[in-house]
Amino acid sequence: xxxxxxxxxxxxxxxxxxxxxxxxxxxxxxxxxxxxxxxxxxxxxxxxxxxxxxxxxxxxxxxxxxxxxxxxxxxxxxxxxxxxxxxxxxxxxxxxxxxxxxxxxxxxxxxxxxxxx
Amino acid sequence: xxxxxxxxxxxxxxxxxxxxxxxxxxxxxxxxxxxxxxxxxxxxxxxxxxxxxxxxxxxxxxxxxxxxxxxxxxxxxxxxxxxxxxxxxxxxxxxxxxxxxxxxxxxxxxxxxxxxxxxxxxxxxxxxxxxxxxxxxxxxxxxxxxxxxxxxxxxxxxxxxxxxxxxxxxxxxxxxxxxxxxxxxxxxxxxxxxxxxxxxxxxxxxxxxxxxxxxxxxxxxxxxxxxxxxxxxxxxxxxxxxxxxxxxxxxxxxxxxxxxxxxxxxxxxxxxxxxxxxxxxxxxxxxxxxxxxxxxxxxxxxxxxxxxxxxxxxxxxxxxxxxxxxxxxxxxxxxxxxxxxxxxxxxxxxxxxxxxxxxxxxxxxxxxxxxxxxxxxxxxxxxxxxxxxxxxxxxxxxxxxxxxxxxxxxxxxxxxxxxxxxxxxxxxxxxxxxxxxxxxxxxxxxxxxxxxxxxxxxxxxxxxxxxxx
Numbered sequence: 001x002x003x004x005x006x007x008x009x010x011x012x013x014x015x016x017x018x019x020x021x022x023x024x025x026x027x028x029x030x031x032x033x034x035x036x037x038x039x040x041x042x043x044x045x046x047x048x049x050x051x052x053x054x055x056x057x058x059x060x061x062x063x064x065x066x067x068x069x070x071x072x073x074x075x076x077x078x079x080x081x082x083x084x085x086x087x088x089x090x091x092x093x094x095x096x097x098x099x100x101x102x103x104x105x106x107x108x109x110x111x112x113x114x115x116x117x
Numbered sequence: 118x119x120x121x122x123x124x125x126x127x128x129x130x131x132x133x134x135x136x137x138x139x140x141x142x143x144x145x146x147x148x149x150x151x152x153x154x155x156x157x158x159x160x161x162x163x164x165x166x167x168x169x170x171x172x173x174x175x176x177x178x179x180x181x182x183x184x185x186x187x188x189x190x191x192x193x194x195x196x197x198x199x200x201x202x203x204x205x206x207x208x209x210x211x212x213x214x215x216x217x218x219x220x221x222x223x224x225x226x227x228x229x230x231x232x233x234x235x236x237x238x239x240x241x242x243x244x245x246x247x248x249x250x251x252x253x254x255x256x257x258x259x260x261x262x263x264x265x266x267x268x269x270x271x272x273x274x275x276x277x278x279x280x281x282x283x284x285x286x287x288x289x290x291x292x293x294x295x296x297x298x299x300x301x302x303x304x305x306x307x308x309x310x311x312x313x314x315x316x317x318x319x320x321x322x323x324x325x326x327x328x329x330x331x332x333x334x335x336x337x338x339x340x341x342x343x344x345x346x347x348x349x350x351x352x353x354x355x356x357x358x359x360x361x362x363x364x365x366x367x368x369x370x371x372x373x374x375x376x377x378x379x380x381x382x383x384x385x386x387x388x389x390x391x392x393x394x395x396x397x398x399x400x401x402x403x404x405x406x407x408x409x410x411x412x413x414x415x416x417x418x419x420x421x422x423x424x425x426x427x428x429x430x431x432x433x434x435x436x437x438x439x440x441x442x443x444x445x446x447x448x449x450x451x452x453x454x455x456x457x458x459x460x461x462x463x464x465x466x467x468x469x470x471x472x473x474x475x476x477x478x479x480x481x482x483x484x485x486x487x488x489x490x491x492x493x494x495x496x497x498x499x500x501x502x503x504x505x506x507x508x509x510x511x512x513x514x515x516x517x518x519x520x521x522x523x524x525x526x527x528x529x530x531x532x533x534x535x536x537x538x539x540x541x542x543x544x545x546x547x548x549x550x551x552x553x554x555x556x557x558x559x560x561x562x563x564x565x566x567x568x569x570x571x572x573x574x575x576x577x578x579x580x581x582x583x584x585x586x
Contacts (some may be wrong), residue, residue: 007126018460019325022306040123040163051153062494063183066463066466069466070462070465070466072462073338074447074462077450077458078462082458082459083459085456085460086462086463087457089149089252089459089460089462089463089582090463092429092463093429093430093433093463093464093467094470095426095473096423096425096426096429096430097426097430097468097471099423099425099426099477100423100426100430100471100474100478101474102423102425103422103481104478105474105478105481109477109480109481110477111476111478111479112332112476112477112479112480112483113332113476
């Protein structure tokens with residue numbers, strides 16, 4: 001599904017510029033500006049959260065940066081439109097993570113699974 | 118009785134006819150096979166019809182019944198299985214093109230259990246590719262095409278157990294096995310107008326079933342009645358050394374409630390305000406019909422926890438791990454739904470901290486639900502806020518402004534709770550609506566008892582879709 005004509009590989013300099021720009025936004029909670037609506041029984045009609053719409057122009061820098069990591073890993077894998085969908089997916093994940101982390105836990109709260117030796 | 122009518126009979130009635138030899142398992146199986154072949158494609162409901170093995174199993178059942186050996190209420194009853202449970206020597210496709218030629222050398226435990234109970238596996242049924250784990254946003258998300266509800270074939274049968282929903286509703290099989298990670302039994306039960314039971318996490322072995330999310334996946338029955346679902350659950354539940362998450366518990370079914378005390382039912386605040394009008398009206402009528410059995414408390418506050426983000430993080434992380442090979446190889450490009458071709462990638466970079474935070478939250482989430490069930494026996498909601506989605510459009514565009522309120526389905530799945538969905542009327546475009554009851558862990562007996570009582574007083578579960586009757 002890769003669309004070579006639309007691909008926009010990021011060189012090392014571009015990646016570093018994006019990294020700097022993204023880090024500048026993280027302390028002010030870039031994810032907070034892009035949090036999607038909370039998941040409810042009406043919007044995900046089945047097993048899991050459905051895909052978000054195509055990448056919005058206002059996508060957070062963190063989502064774009066994460067997408068570039070994937071693009072570096074799989075340079076010929078997806079078209080620009082598809083990479084835009086990945087940016088939206090990261091936006092959703094980051095928004096969800098922000099809501100998750102807003103629920104405070106005690107140091108003693110263990111994950112709900114147990115390792116057995 | 119016409120052949121078609123046979124397949125709309127509840128399991129218990131079919132079982133009585135089979136045991137008394139008024140009905141032949143071979144005849145019943147042949148009727149199923151003919152309908153699966155002829156009508157299955159109209160609904161995109163079937164992946165593989167298992168004609169030879171089904172007739173072989175039916176002949177075995179017939180011979181055993183003739184000898185007076187009766188294995189129980191499923192002996193000689195045909196069924197279908199969502200195509201994510203392994204069947205030895207027969208393709209198990211997971212609804213996805215990259216796995217279309219996949220063949221296992223073993224049967225899933227549920228298939229073995231049902232065979233031991235004498236049930237006859239007639240077909241592997243269609244499903245949303247990879248049980249929806251890659252984030253599909255459109256009903257057309259399987260190489261078999263969008264599952265269609267027989268009540269109006271311009272609309273979706275629900276997902277991800279789309280084939281089981283459509284096949285049971287159209288009388289292609291008396292019951293089916295579906296699976297749920299977060300909504301995949303309840304949703305197709307609602308959109309197809311059948312009864313579906315999501316068991317407690319750990320009651321039914323998942324050995325041999327496709328893994329999407331190890332800590333959320335469950336297998337369960339979809340049938341015509343609550344009694345049918347309970348009979349099937351009794352056959353498939355129980356300890357299995359091949360699934361370490363199995364709780365060691367079994368399920369014994371004692372039938373409908375009889376003179377028991379009233380059940381305390383909570384209706385969460387906000388769960389009916391923004392649903393479709395027919396959904397709300399049918400929900401209220403259903404609760405009213407159970408007035409002698411339940412005491413209803415409305416506007417119960419739902420625990421304020423990040424249910425949606427937690428289930429999202431867990432499915433994203435576990436799903437990316439479960440399908441890592443497919444993602445690494447680039448084979449997601451073969452998936453049907455464009456959103457699924459890209460939807461798995463972000464999971465590859467989901468921070469372990471976020472996954473662990475979600476898993477740590479499951480303990481306070483379970484505590485919150487335990488507290489709720491100290492005051493109430495069951496939670497009641499409309500199963501879905503709307504009737505089925507159109508088969509040809511994105512979900513997000515189908516019913517703007519409609520909302521089901523608190524995230525009861527994610528909450529129930531994160532905390533491993535059982536739930537029962539039952540048809541309770543019809544709404545827009547002649548499509549079914551549904552009511553769901555959710556209970557404390559291992560309360561399937563209570564759920565099915567109340568369901569059987571409800572269905573003894575109503576006839577929604579007996580309706581047959583025109584064109585398939």
